[in-house]
Amino acid sequence: MKPAAVVVGPPGAGKTTVGEALAAALGVAFRDTDDDIVAAAGKPISDIFTQDGEPAFRAAEERAVATALAEHPGVLSLGGGAILSRATRALLAGHTVVFLNVSLAEGVRRTGLSTARPLLAGINPRAKFKELLDARLPLYREVATVEVSTDSSSPEEIVTRLVGELRP
Numbered sequence: 410m411k412p413a414a415v416v417v418g419p420p421g422a423g424k425t426t427v428g429e430a431l432a433a434a435l436g437v438a439f440r441d442t443d444d445d446i447v448a449a450a451g452k453p454i455s456d457i458f459t460q461d462g463e464p465a466f467r468a469a470e471e472r473a474v475a476t477a478l479a480e481h482p483g484v485l486s487l488g489g490g491a492i493l494s495r496a497t498r499a500l501l502a503g504h505t506v507v508f509l510n511v512s513l514a515e516g517v518r519r520t521g522l523s524t525a526r527p528l529l530a531g532i533n534p535r536a537k538f539k540e541l542l543d544a545r546l547p548l549y550r551e552v553a554t555v556e557v558s559t560d561s562s563s564p565e566e567i568v569t570r571l572v573g574e575l576r577p
């Protein structure tokens with residue numbers, strides 16, 4: 410059984426916040442592949458990056474996404490960089506994929522207070538965020554069936570819109 414919706418987008422776009430609220434509105438379970446990876450590794454994502462390296466994290470992420478796509482019928486949020494994998498993008502064909510988009514300024518503002526994102530933990534998080542957006546925007550759009558700008562809508566407003574758009 411396929412997920413009711415797969416949620417993708419950059420860090421801070423609201424994949425977890427909106428994904429959880431969308432699942433509640435649809436009356437289905439929520440799952441986040443970042444949580445699956447942490448549970449399987451037994452350590453936080455920041456430790457996986459520093460101890461095992463990003464390639465090991467990306468390999469674990471490919472496996473986690475493939476497993477969750479095959480077995481989760483609810484709302485599934487992917488990690489921000491999951492779409493970097495060509496194999497993952499191919500697996501997403503035929504799924505309902507929601508791209509939550511966020512601007513550079515708002516994405517930096519939303520992620521600025523957290524140290525839990527290893528890719529943005531360097532000395533210039535704004536430059537890193539810009540680099541991520543530039544490289545990934547075409548990839549999010551390649552897999553998306555619905556795109557929503559989240560800059561000036563609350564999570565509740567976004568969920569209301571999505572529930573309308575996802576109705577069969």
Ligand SMILES: Nc1ncnc2c1ncn2[C@@H]1O[C@H](COP(=O)(O)OP(=O)(O)OP(=O)(O)O)[C@@H](O)[C@H]1O
Pocket residue numbers: 418419420421422423424425426427443488489519520526559560562563564567
């Ligand atoms: N539409 C929104 N408007 C304002 N703030 C928001 C919105 N969506 C999410 N936020 C806030 O932005 C922050 C990041 O949200 P969230 O953790 O859901 O993003 P994410 O896409 O899951 O990020 P990550 O890729 O790091 O997992 C949180 O503090 C959340 O409350």
Ligand SMILES: O=C(O)C1=C[C@@H](O)[C@@H](O)[C@H](O)C1
Pocket residue numbers: 419420443454487488489490491525526527528
């Ligand atoms: O944007 C990214 O590459 C990441 C986003 C997070 O969801 C985590 O998957 C991890 O921190 C990497």
Ligand SMILES: [Mg+2]
Pocket residue numbers: 424425426441443
């Ligand atoms: Mg999240």
